[in-house]
Amino acid sequence: MTSATQVLGRSVVVFSRNYLPVSRVNIKRAIILIVTGKAEPLDFAGGSGIAVRSPSVVYQVPEHIRLTIAGAERVWKVPPVNRRELLKRDHHTCQYCGSTKQLTIDHVIPVSKGGKHKWDNVVTACERCNQRKGDRTPLIAGMPLLSQPKAPMHPAVAFAEQFWKEQQEHLE
Template sequence: MNATQLVPLNLNKPRVLVLNASYEPMHIVSIKRAITLIMHEVAEVLEDSQDFIHSPSTIMPVPSVIRLRKFIRRPRVQVVPFSRRNVLRRDFFTCQYCGSTLELTIDHVMPRSRGGRHAWDNVVTACRECNQKKGNKTPLEAGMPLKHPPKAPKFNVLTMGQDHQAQEAWNKYLY
């Protein structure tokens, strides 16, 4: 893509991760909201995305991760419901064995036929090929190490129903 073929950004789409002052993930907001928080010095930028916003007098990188300057107390987060969709969200819609994003399924780390539970700590996202290759074995037996060990997510954004595209820069703040 050359400079004359700029794709306009949807400034209202949720795509900026907001962290509390303690670096705890709090929410995902739109670019517009994130820039407002930064301009009013309520938040600071920790990571920028690859995109830029242009005005007649300014070019500004679009933030990917921002952190609030003051700690916000919030009530304890409710338990994230266990569902196929939330497992896919937790694993960022990628195979936890090979990193593929095609033909995703759910795999039981310890197969159910061998006593594995259908729960957060035993289920991961896997592509169809890896799921079939692993079969009725554990990842160790199959020689297929996991990218991230399965665990219940603590971050309640998974259940807010927002259509956001998880970004690579978020991983170090979410895991």
């Protein structure tokens, strides 16, 4: 038997009006969206849902809902390059050796060689790797990057990518 806290701890995927996955919400929020007419159930899994029981009613909450309201799209700007955002993007990990200790910011193409302080040219590096690389490019220093630097993506796009990746893994 499932406890109330287990049921209320589950989440529902919310799709936009054009069927793009945009976020996850808790069961209570999903019920409110459906009851107020701001969302409708989607039946991707063939009638499956989460049973929420009250003393008088059993309510089947779908695992996927679609917004029916046209909300103003929030304007999202790429955040400026700063230490906090860079550490977040690089998962607090040196992009040369994978260390999580004594992290600094490194310009992949050094500023002295014409490199800019932009998302595609800065990475998180530990002090040791930053000093070892010095005023050289990773190629010249023989220090390949663990991942290519790029600007953070819109949160809804990142969520959609993760959602579809998970769906693909479930099919395999």
